[in-house]
Amino acid sequence: MIAKRSISLTVNGVRYEATVEPRLTLVDLLRNELGLTGTHVGCEHGVCGACTVLISGKAVRSCILLAVQADGADITTVEGLSPSGQLHPIQQAFQEQHGLQCGFCTPGFLLSVKELLADHPDPTDEQIKETLGGNICRCTGYQSIFAAVKCAARKLADPAAGALATGVAQVG
Amino acid sequence: MKPAPFDYAAPTSLDEAVELLAANEGESKVLAGGQSLMPLLNMRLARPGLLVDLARIPGLDYVREENGAVVIGAMARQRALERFAPAATLAPLLAASLEHVAHPQNRNQGTVCGSLAHADPAAELPAVALTLDATFRVVGPNGSREVAAKDFFVTYLTTVLESSEILAEVRFPAQAPRTGWAFDEVARRHGDFAMCGVSTTVTLDASGACRDARVVLFGVGATPIAPRAPSRR
Numbered sequence: 001m002i003a004k005r006s007i008s009l010t011v012n013g014v015r016y017e018a019t020v021e022p023r024l025t026l027v028d029l030l031r032n033e034l035g036l037t038g039t040h041v042g043c044e045h046g047v048c049g050a051c052t053v054l055i056s057g058k059a060v061r062s063c064i065l066l067a068v069q070a071d072g073a074d075i076t077t078v079e080g081l082s083p084s085g086q087l088h089p090i091q092q093a094f095q096e097q098h099g100l101q102c103g104f105c106t107p108g109f110l111l112s113v114k115e116l117l118a119d120h121p122d123p124t125d126e127q128i129k130e131t132l133g134g135n136i137c138r139c140t141g142y143q144s145i146f147a148a149v150k151c152a153a154r155k156l157a158d159p160a161a162g163a164l165a166t167g168v169a170q171v172g
Numbered sequence: 173m174k175p176a177p178f179d180y181a182a183p184t185s186l187d188e189a190v191e192l193l194a195a196n197e198g199e200s201k202v203l204a205g206g207q208s209l210m211p212l213l214n215m216r217l218a219r220p221g222l223l224v225d226l227a228r229i230p231g232l233d234y235v236r237e238e239n240g241a242v243v244i245g246a247m248a249r250q251r252a253l254e255r256f257a258p259a260a261t262l263a264p265l266l267a268a269s270l271e272h273v274a275h276p277q278n279r280n281q282g283t284v285c286g287s288l289a290h291a292d293p294a295a296e297l298p299a300v301a302l303t304l305d306a307t308f309r310v311v312g313p314n315g316s317r318e319v320a321a322k323d324f325f326v327t328y329l330t331t332v333l334e335s336s337e338i339l340a341e342v343r344f345p346a347q348a349p350r351t352g353w354a355f356d357e358v359a360r361r362h363g364d365f366a367m368c369g370v371s372t373t374v375t376l377d378a379s380g381a382c383r384d385a386r387v388v389l390f391g392v393g394a395t396p397i398a399p400r401a402p403s404r405r
């Protein structure tokens with residue numbers, strides 16, 4: 001029998017303590033132990049990006065990270081993007097630009113885009129593609145997600161200007 | 173729960189990590205960024221008894237310039253190298269290869285040394301290490317040794333590292349003056365492992381004559397392959 005480990009981590013500003021088997025992945029901790037089911041699991045081997053969360057602002061795959069590796073970490077999941085009941089500007093942009101259909105991939109995309117726009121508030125097309133390449137979407141064909149990132153950048157730069165783009169489905 | 177059960181240790185010094193590996197010889201595995209090891213564990217293709225995580229050892233996550241070389245510690249993430257601006261002038265081939273290594277979300281976590289130690293035959297960094305004559309500092313129960321890139325890669329997913337040794341540091345010398353270079357690969361999707369790729373440099377002397385030319389191919393054999401230097405006509 002392998003001893004469980006006590007860990008503590010901060011998720012969306014809330015501190016959690018947990019006692020876990022070393023083999024528990026972070027995504028299983030988030031979903032099954034902490035009840036934060038917004039982070040999705042697709043491939044479970046690091047390819048699809050559905051499980052993307054931020055650790056200290058950096059987008060990582062939570063399906064190939066152990067909960068014990070995240071001991072002491074500061075994590076943001078989709079639930080932490082904005083106060084409950086409100087949409088973050090990136091979420092608004094995805095809604096306006098039809099950046100999602102079934103929505104399975106969306107939490108992962110949102111967090112990848114959050115890191116991108118924090119690093120590059122006015123990203124080039126190449127930078128957007130490089131980031132989106134790390135997440136798989138089987139519904140949208142990516143063009144509307146690309147448009148949503150441009151729209152989100154405008155909204156974050158100037159909330160009033162961003163609103164003008166509402167409903168305009170730009171194809172990148 | 174995907175992986176088979178294993179124990180986990182988070183040593184706080186390299187010596188302690190080596191001791192743990194040696195005491196559990198054959199059972200233990202180093203864990204760095206986990207971007208190759210964790211998928212293997214999730215699919216139960218690997219079943220180590222003990223993971224020795226290097227991430228809690230202070231001071232291993234450096235990327236710095238030393239006498240013109242780019243020097244990278246065991247826990248430096250690939251993203252940290254990407255953000256290390258001097259690499260673009262010291263070793264532009266190395267800097268240019270990074271965007272082909274998986275996706276930014278993997279590079280935030282994956283380490284340079286982990287990719288070299290993992291030695292996937294389709295990986296970019298081993299080919300670049302061979303092209304640029306990188307040197308590897310390996311620590312183990314018998315102390316520390318230096319290994320040249322041409323001696324490091326043995327076969328598929330196998331290097332000269334013994335099971336209780338750790339790749340502590342890799343050193344990429346600066347590309348010589350008057351060196352042209354190119355890096356390219358064919359992959360199904362950008363960020364996927366390459367089906368094949370090429371890393372190459374040509375160095376001229378002051379008179380403009382070719383002094384050194386290298387071509388390293390990857391994804392086409394058990395290790396990166398350096399065909400014999402093109403002969404002079």
Ligand SMILES: Cc1cc2nc3c(=O)[nH]c(=O)nc-3n(C[C@H](O)[C@H](O)[C@H](O)COP(=O)(O)OP(=O)(O)OC[C@H]3O[C@@H](n4cnc5c(N)ncnc54)[C@H](O)[C@@H]3O)c2cc1C
Nearest residue numbers: 046204205206207208209274282283286287289295339364
């Ligand atoms: C979706 C996806 C796409 C990818 N695409 C590519 C790609 O295109 N090109 C590419 O090169 N790689 C790719 N990778 C792999 C990625 O680059 C890994 O980051 C890298 O191969 C391993 O680094 P790591 O730090 O994550 O090592 P880990 O996964 O932690 O370890 C890998 C192996 O190396 C050993 N090891 C690690 N560090 C050391 C050390 N310091 N000393 C001794 N042994 C050590 C471990 O024991 C293990 O056996 C991809 C991964 C994913 C998930």
Ligand code: FES
Nearest residue numbers: 042043044049063
């Ligand atoms: S579920 Fe983690 S990358 Fe696919």
Ligand code: FES
Nearest residue numbers: 101102137138139
């Ligand atoms: S919206 Fe369905 S997978 Fe992306």
